[in-house]
Amino acid sequence: MMTDARTSGSLLAMSGLRSGYGGKPVLQGVELTVEQGTIAAVIGRNGVGKSTLMKTLIGLLPAMDGAVTFEGRDISGLKPHQRAHLGIGYVPQGREVFPRMTVEENLKVGEMIHGAKKPADYDRVYDFFPILRERRKQRAGTMSGGQQQQLAIGRVLVGSPSLILLDEPSEGIQPSIVQEIARIVVELNRSMGITIVFVEQNLEMIRAMARHCYVMDKGRIVTEVAPEQLNDRETVRRYLAV
């Protein structure tokens, strides 16, 4: 089983995945396979289930049906902290840093990714995000949205994840910082081989980062488009316009 997944190159796979709130499924049977080492975008309009997908992948929402496979292992029954211990780093929508803790303490929590088995590399995090080094004694709640986003990414990076799940990284962040964050995420993928799955509506960010681009609608992955196709106005109108 394990070797199968390795040889086929898939790191994360969803099959027939259903999940939602209060017994009402939002995800209606998601089928998606993410290769090792890629950057995959899941795009779609508001309310099609993108954030629900991310929460189901990390386990904050239980799957009602179907399976999530990570490194060839079915993780659908695992709690979020157990999934994190396998090397999945979750960067939520709205960042959700620990507001009354310092930057350094926020990063410390991320050490638990991989179950704290890999030594935490703070210098690497600080090299990617110099602002965090500068503000490491500052309380996270007092920082700007862009800085908090960098902290939320740095917080999972500390634990050397094999997969990072990014939920709308551009939300509530100035355009200049969006570009900067996109550049850093691509660099994380390139230099450390971290697989990235992100959901996003910001075209600029999708174009800057995505190598594969999957369109979600009504709780399903309906098609894959090439990132270049997002320059085409008609495609964008069809899949992203509200």
Add this chain to the structure above:
Amino acid sequence: MEILSALFAFLYQAGDAFAFLVLAACGLAIIFGMMGVINLAHGEFIMCGAYVTVFAVRAGLPLPLGIACGTLAAGLVGILLELLVVRHLYNRPLDTIVATWGISLIATQGVLILLGSTMRGVGTPLSSFTFGDYSYSQYRLVLMAAAVVVLVLLYLIFNKTRFGVHARATIQVPHMAEALGVNTRLIYCLTFGLGSALAGLTGGLYAPTMTMVPSMGATFIMEAFVTVVVGGADVFLGTAPAAAVLGVIKAAMTSWQGQLAGQISMLIAVIIVIRVLPNGISGWLLRERG
């Protein structure tokens, strides 16, 4: 010399009240502040610590070791209770109050049936000393030191250890702590155990000064709740300053008008604080800091 003697008497009483309030309240404050659980069985954890301490001392252990036994026993009972009862009632605060109240009744009555209405205690250790016109118990100074040591240790635990960082992350954004690999269930369980162990420690420390009756927890519970209400949900920004303020009020009123006035003044202080600072001292401090 007259003034100095009176001043010392006042400071001693205020310190004694401070120690009592800190020790009575810190376990309750941790469980309430970290988990939002209002533990009405807090007094029975104190009773548990006191009884185990007395048994251990009568079995021949020195008092400090006896207190350690009491602390450990209350902590283990707390963990057990978390696993069996409290765990199933998170996010249901009213149900938790009823359940812990029930546990408190069962514990008090159970001890009454098993061990009788009163039990021979252990004498207060150390002797007394005189300052000015009055003589004072040395053991009370030990209790004051213990209160300060407990606060310092708690500060170190919550700020310098991995458990502490995880516990604070868990109070602030529980689902994110969980998603980052913190076993939040375990953190809640250990936190409840820590709060219970602190109650046990308090029972052990005060056992030599009290009559051993099954309802002895009630002596602590009113003042513990008063301190937590005035302080709010944070142990360091809340419980400690609240205990200091209330300790001074209580000592002043007690020396002026007697014990009853001391108790009444504390209740009046709570009513005023709830009116002015609904989230307690720590809620106010945290809001001021943004």
